[in-house]
Amino acid sequence: MKLFQTIAKPLALLALFAASAASPPAVAADKIPVLVSFSILGDLVQVVGKDRVAVTSLVGPNEDAHVFEPKAADAKNLLQTRLLVTNGLGFEHWTQKLVKSAGYKGPVAIASQGIQPRSMQAEKGKGAESDPHAWQDPTNVAIYVRNIAAALGKLDPQGKSQYEANTEAYVKELQTLDADAKTQIAAIPADKRKVITSHDAFGYLGTHYGIKFLAPQGMSTEAEPSARDVAKLIKQIQKEKIKAVFVENMSNSKLLAQLSKDAGVTPGPELYADALSKAGGPADTYLKMMRHNMAQLVAGMKQN
Structure with a gap:
């Protein structure tokens, strides 16, 4: 601290920065x-x-x-x-x-x-x-x-x-990974390939593998769905008998938990959408994340 209280402090400070840069x-x-x-x-x-x-x-x-x-x-x-x-x-x-x-x-x-983005509401x-x-x-x-x-x-x-x-x-x-996922999805009838998730993060996956994803939230977790949208989704869950309902690891699960309760379904294990799990978790790399998600999605859709 005395360095800054002496006449020599500008030179000393300059020397410190020079040493740091070098x-x-x-x-x-x-x-x-x-x-x-x-x-x-x-x-x-x-x-x-x-x-x-x-x-x-x-x-x-x-x-x-x-x-x-x-x-x-x-x-x-x-x-x-x-x-x-x-x-x-x-x-x-x-x-x-x-x-x-x-x-x-x-x-x-x-x-x-270079990726062709999909368009969404x-x-x-x-x-x-x-x-x-x-x-x-x-x-x-x-x-x-x-x-x-x-x-x-x-x-x-x-x-x-x-x-x-x-x-x-x-x-x-x-x-x-892609070939394995396609094999798993092919074993599920097309009319059963429907999933409810917390927010709309799986559009590319759905398009690529032929799965229909529905979400009470939109593309961003900042969005709040209206009561009307939630009620509409509940009716669709009940009408189409969708059992594959999931929350994501970085989402607030209260909304989907309430939706699941009102619709009479039980949420499955969490999916990983926009973030990996912590080290040692089930999805601490991209490849592990995708395999984990696909295993949960396939198990859920088989219950539809």
């Missing part, structure tokens, strides 16, 4: 620091970058990116990163504000770039907008990881071939 944190010297918007992207970046990257997620496991509010510590993390990876498609409405307030000038990789009657939950279709995730590999390769040319090899090996795992 000697960045160990993680930055050994690995590329990458900041991602939410946990699913964190897993994908780790898969592509492996031991060449150090990944930090702004929105962690079991947390809701729809209602996330950046803090001062997040701006600090952003300024220490060399690459920011976001989903895009309007998912992280807070990203631009964070980048601007932090003064971040580094590269930003949009993982969903916007909240509060504002017409249609793009559904941002593109990762729910594993064929889209193949595009995600290739975009991530390209961004890392541009930042780190020496690791380019490794990033590409890691990516193509992972794409094969995605293809196996």
Whole structure:
């Protein structure tokens, strides 16, 4: 503290900053620091970058990116990163504000770039907008990881071939996942492929696998369904005898629990929609998340 009370303090402080600039944190010297918007992207970046990257997620496991509010510590993390990876498609409405307030000038990789977004009804009657939950279709995730590999390769040319090899090996795992899921779904009659979830996050999965998803909430967990919409959904559940009812790990389950009670059905195990589980949980990687969700969905739809 005496340093700031002496005449020498400007020189000492300048020397301190110079030393800091010359000697960045160990993680930055050994690995590329990458900041991602939410946990699913964190897993994908780790898969592509492996031991060449150090990944930090702004929105962690079991947390809701729809209602996330950046803090001062997040701006600090952003300024220490060399690459920011976001989903895009309007998912992280807070990203631009964070980048601007932090003064971040580094590269930003949009993982969903090149994906044809599905259109869905916007909240509060504002017409249609793009559904941002593109990762729910594993064929889209193949595009995600290739975009991530390209961004890392541009930042780190020496690791380019490794990033590409890691990516193509992972794409094969995605293809196996996709084939297994299609086999499971094919065993369920088409008229039984109906599911109720907390919010409308599974549109891409439904389109890809031929499952009809219904939700009391809209695309964002910030939306509040009207009593009329809930009553309409209850009637549909009862009329179509839908037993496959689920909540998500980052959603408020009270609404769906009440809906299930009124409709006379019991919610199944939680699904993972916009966030992974914590480490050691049933969905702590993207591949585990998708397999977990598919197992629960298939079991639920068989009860319809």
